[in-house]
Amino acid sequence: MRTAGNVPHPIPYQGSKRWLASTICGCIPKDVRTFYEPFAGSAAVSLCAATCLSARHFVIGDLHQPIASLWKAIIDAPHDLADDYERLWNEQERVGRTHFNEVRSAFNTSPKPALFLYLLARCVKAAIRYNRNGEFNNTADHRRRGARPETMRENIVRAAKILDGKTRIHNAHYLDTLKDAGDNDVVYLDPPYQGTSGDRDNRYVKGLSFDEFCEGLHQLVMRDLSLIISYDGRIGDKVYGQRLPASLKLRLFEVKAGRSTQETLLGRDGVTYESLYVSESLLDRVPRLPRLLLEPAKASEERLLFQ
Ligand SMILES: C[S@@+](CC[C@H](N)C(=O)[O-])C[C@H]1O[C@@H](n2cnc3c(N)ncnc32)[C@H](O)[C@@H]1O
Numbered sequence: 001m002r003t004a005g006n007v008p009h010p011i012p013y014q015g016s017k018r019w020l021a022s023t024i025c026g027c028i029p030k031d032v033r034t035f036y037e038p039f040a041g042s043a044a045v046s047l048c049a050a051t052c053l054s055a056r057h058f059v060i061g062d063l064h065q066p067i068a069s070l071w072k073a074i075i076d077a078p079h080d081l082a083d084d085y086e087r088l089w090n091e092q093e094r095v096g097r098t099h100f101n102e103v104r105s106a107f108n109t110s111p112k113p114a115l116f117l118y119l120l121a122r123c124v125k126a127a128i129r130y131n132r133n134g135e136f137n138n139t140a141d142h143r144r145r146g147a148r149p150e151t152m153r154e155n156i157v158r159a160a161k162i163l164d165g166k167t168r169i170h171n172a173h174y175l176d177t178l179k180d181a182g183d184n185d186v187v188y189l190d191p192p193y194q195g196t197s198g199d200r201d202n203r204y205v206k207g208l209s210f211d212e213f214c215e216g217l218h219q220l221v222m223r224d225l226s227l228i229i230s231y232d233g234r235i236g237d238k239v240y241g242q243r244l245p246a247s248l249k250l251r252l253f254e255v256k257a258g259r260s261t262q263e264t265l266l267g268r269d270g271v272t273y274e275s276l277y278v279s280e281s282l283l284d285r286v287p288r289l290p291r292l293l294l295e296p297a298k299a300s301e302e303r304l305l306f307q
Contacts, residue, residue: 007051008158010074011067011117012126012147013042017190017230020274021048023255024188026290027228027278028054033184035059038174041067045188050162055186058163061170061177063205064128066116068171073113075167078160084114085121085156086149092122100140108135121146175216181225186282189217190230194241210242221248226282233257233274243275250277253293 009018017024021044028035028049035055037046040062049055062068073081092099100122107115120126122140129138147155170177174189181187191208220227229250232241244250254273276293283289 007044007048008155008162009042009044009047010152010155010159011042011070012120013044014125014127015193016042016044018042018044018048019257020230020255020276021045022052023290023292024228024276025049025052025054027282027286027293028186029226029282029285031184031285032186033057034181034186036178036181036185036187037061037190038170038172038177038187039190039192040071041190043071045190046167047159047162050166056166058167059170059177059181060163060167061172061174063171063173065171066111066113068169069111070113070116071169074156075160075163075169078156079153081114081117082149082153082156084112085117085152088114088118089121089146089149089152092145097140097142104136117152118146121152175219178220178225181220181223183224183226183281186226186228187220188228188230194232214245214248217244217248217250221250221279224281225279226285227277227279228282229277231275231277233272235270235272244277248277249280251280251283252277252296253289254296255292255294 007018007021009016024045025048032055034057035046035049036059037043038059038061040046040060043060046058046060050058060068060071062071088103095102100119103115103118103122106112107119119136119138120128122145123129123138124141127138129136131137146152174191178187191213192205194210217227217229227250229244231244232239233254234240243252253276255276257272257274273294278289
């Protein structure tokens with residue numbers, strides 16, 4: 001397997017799993033036909049898997065239409081997208097502080113991929129936020145100007161190169177994206193955090209409740225699909241979100257994400273652990289799991305060593 005170093009990341013995205021991507025790719029068996037990422041966002045894991053040549057085909061899906069359109073533009077017309085981004089980026093110098101709001105209004109009228117990419121590159125924490133009317137309403141981070149055009153172009157063009165000719169993009173609910181997934185495939189699921197997923201979540205896509213997600217997972221487990229699932233985690237002893245039910249027969253691992261600054265400031269054990277669930281079908285196909293995957297008990301032992 002080639003190393004995961006130097007993976008292109010064209011889409012700035014709050015909650016991107018790029019830090020976890022090479023660990024997840026370590027769980028992908030050699031004989032994978034298609035790698036599915038149906039909650040794609042910035043598709044950090046697909047990009048890593050494509051860089052490492054871990055699969056022959058890729059399916060990138062997201063229910064949020066601007067994300068799916070942006071992925072289509074990256075793969076089908078990378079140079080046009082990079083040119084449009086460059087034009088927007090250069091305009092900000094000339095127009096000044098009002099520029100971001102003008103781009104935001106243009107996007108809210110006509111949601112073109114380059115406008116969306118520029119908003120993500122310039123907005124606070126690269127976070128997608130919409131108001132109740134469905135208008136993008138995050139504000140500009142005036143401390144930075146967004147990735148330079150040459151850096152953005154390099155990331156877009158390299159992402160296109162590793163995905164072109166072997167990738168399908170779906171703007172769909174994750175279960176629809178997975179309709180054709182089978183035994184030789186691997187599926188990575190990274191649904192929205194439980195805290196942001198109530199039925200009243202009106203930020204941009206309808207929330208996915210815990211029960212609804214468990215029901216969907218049940219269907220996927222019954223199909224014997226090889227699944228890797230990110231689902232919340234914990235900081236120190238505090239677990240965020242409900243654990244997935246034992247009836248799904250998923251094995252829970254934890255991956256150390258680092259110290260939470262907030263908790264360290266409060267003088268508490270602030271190590272954050274991300275939960276990663278792996279289905280039995282996948283465990284049967286992988287002879288050795290990555291060293292960084294810790295059984296929860298092992299992670300707790302390690303935590304005690306740090307106290
Ligand atoms: C936590 S983010 C994924 C981040 C991604 N792993 C990355 O590295 O950037 C979850 C994504 O799922 C999408 N989403 C939310 N509900 C969905 C659903 N029911 N089906 C498909 N996608 C959904 C959101 O638009 C969002 O982009």
